[in-house]
Amino acid sequence: MNTMKRRNVIGLGGAAVAMVAGAGVAEAAARPTAAQLKDMVPSLSKASVGYRDIPWDGRVCGACVWFKPPDAGSTVSHCHLVAGPISAGGWCQAWMKRG
Numbered sequence: 713m714n715t716m717k718r719r720n721v722i723g724l725g726g727a728a729v730a731m732v733a734g735a736g737v738a739e740a741a742a743r744p745t746a747a748q749l750k751d752m753v754p755s756l757s758k759a760s761v762g763y764r765d766i767p768w769d770g771r772v773c774g775a776c777v778w779f780k781p782p783d784a785g786s787t788v789s790h791c792h793l794v795a796g797p798i799s800a801g802g803w804c805q806a807w808m809k810r811g
């Protein structure tokens with residue numbers, strides 16, 4: 713990954729986490745474009761965003777803008793921000809409603 717792409721990924725991830733920490737104002741945040749999502753490499757640890765395999769307040773990974781559904785032939789979901797496999801029924805502090 714070149715330096716520019718890495719900076720973009722870190723910027724988007726940091727923004728998402730900061731919004732959550734800032735009193736739940738994620739709804740007002742700019743959503744990533746499909747092109748931005750395509751170039752992102754998950755870099756946040758599950759621990760850093762409080763990821764868990766269960767929903768919170770009706771919010772689930774499957775309804776999050778950062779969610780990556782399983783590839784064809786797979787049942788494993790991923791995230792554009794958080795590294796490693798996740799559950800579609802999970803949740804973390806970087807959750808942002810898919811628009």
Ligand code: SF4
Nearest residue numbers: 773776778791804807
């Ligand atoms: S809620 Fe789930 S899909 Fe959304 S950022 Fe967190 S781990 Fe990723």
